[in-house]
């Protein structure tokens with residue numbers, strides 16, 4: 001990531017202040033790397049201080065400084081404290097990328113009330129808390145802003161992950177709504193929907209299912225975190241200044257072809 005080619009010119013993000021949630025691993029880590037190498041001032045968060053420390057020192061080894069604040073996006077007080085640090089440190093915020101999130105694979109019929117709620121809390125309520133806090137900051141400081149929400153491709157549901165399908169559909173329709181409501185505040189709101197991307201998060205999926213993931217799109221491969229990060233930066237930056245309320249699917253064409261079972265395909269559908 002210290003060397004990989006970046007699709008953008010080197011002025012798009014220079015001196016911009018960008019908050020990326022969940023930046024220690026996977027897609028978030030790719031975002032932090034591209035932004036730092038493009039001259040942005042990067043702030044990130046996550047639940048695990050150890051993972052954030054590792055990220056910070058990895059970037060520091062290459063001369064990049066990142067503000068990494070342990071924060072659970074489900075905790076409104078922690079989110080408020082995170083945002084309070086930014087003006088102090090960087091003076092402003094230009095772009096928020098809500099990348100933190102996740103779920104576990106389970107048949108819908110087996111989900112406990114608490115398990116379902118945990119995924120809604122993480123992906124829908126946590127994301128909303130970040131979105132609203134950012135919007136209030138931009139309103140109160142009379143400055144423009146841009147939000148990118150990392151969601152998932154939900155057009156045909158997400159088999160074995162009904163809780164996250166519900167949460168991500170919620171974020172998509174929240175985004176469409178506030179894209180219009182917040183236009184008078186000069187805030188753009190867009191979503192990026194990744195297909196199946198090879199990240200640390202894959203560890204939570206059964207081997208039997210993982211073996212089939214590459215066949216869930218006509219490119220017959222998994223996506224790379226860098227490919228999602230560049231899409232987020234395109235739609236979040238001034239390169240997309242006339243785009244709001246949009247969902248950019250980055251899934252190798254998976255929404256048009258193939259199927260994906262996060263827990264493996266039930267016998268009923270085999271053959």
Ligand SMILES: CCC/C=C/C(=O)SCCNC(=O)CCNC(=O)[C@H](O)C(C)(C)COP(=O)([O-])OP(=O)([O-])OC[C@H]1O[C@@H](n2cnc3c(N)ncnc32)[C@H](O)[C@@H]1OP(=O)([O-])[O-]
Nearest residue numbers: 101102103104106112113114115118119122196201202262
């Ligand atoms: C390939 C597909 C495409 C997508 C890929 C990706 O997104 S990759 C990126 C992937 N990256 C990520 O997903 C990273 C982020 N994901 C996470 O941190 C967790 O998945 C989280 C969202 C559940 C939050 O966790 P938390 O610490 O708040 O949760 P908690 O421990 O407090 O439990 C709360 C409830 O959930 C229940 N439960 C939990 N796990 C399982 C399970 N495996 N099985 C069954 N149930 C499970 C647990 O039992 C409890 O219910 P109970 O027993 O009281 O009725």
Ligand SMILES: NC(=O)C1=CN([C@@H]2O[C@H](COP(=O)(O)OP(=O)(O)OC[C@H]3O[C@@H](n4cnc5c(N)ncnc54)[C@H](OP(=O)(O)O)[C@@H]3O)[C@@H](O)[C@H]2O)C=CC1
Nearest residue numbers: 022025026027046047048072073100101102196197199201
């Ligand atoms: N990989 C894929 O195939 C796909 C991924 N996505 C979504 O893209 C996003 C990034 O995924 P990916 O990089 O693969 O996964 P990872 O699990 O690698 O990254 C998720 C990051 O979010 C952080 N995070 C999770 N929950 C919280 C929370 N409540 N508060 C703060 N930080 C949190 C995690 O750090 P920590 O554990 O320390 O909190 C972690 O660094 C997620 O929203 C994911 O669901 C969507 C579709 C497909």
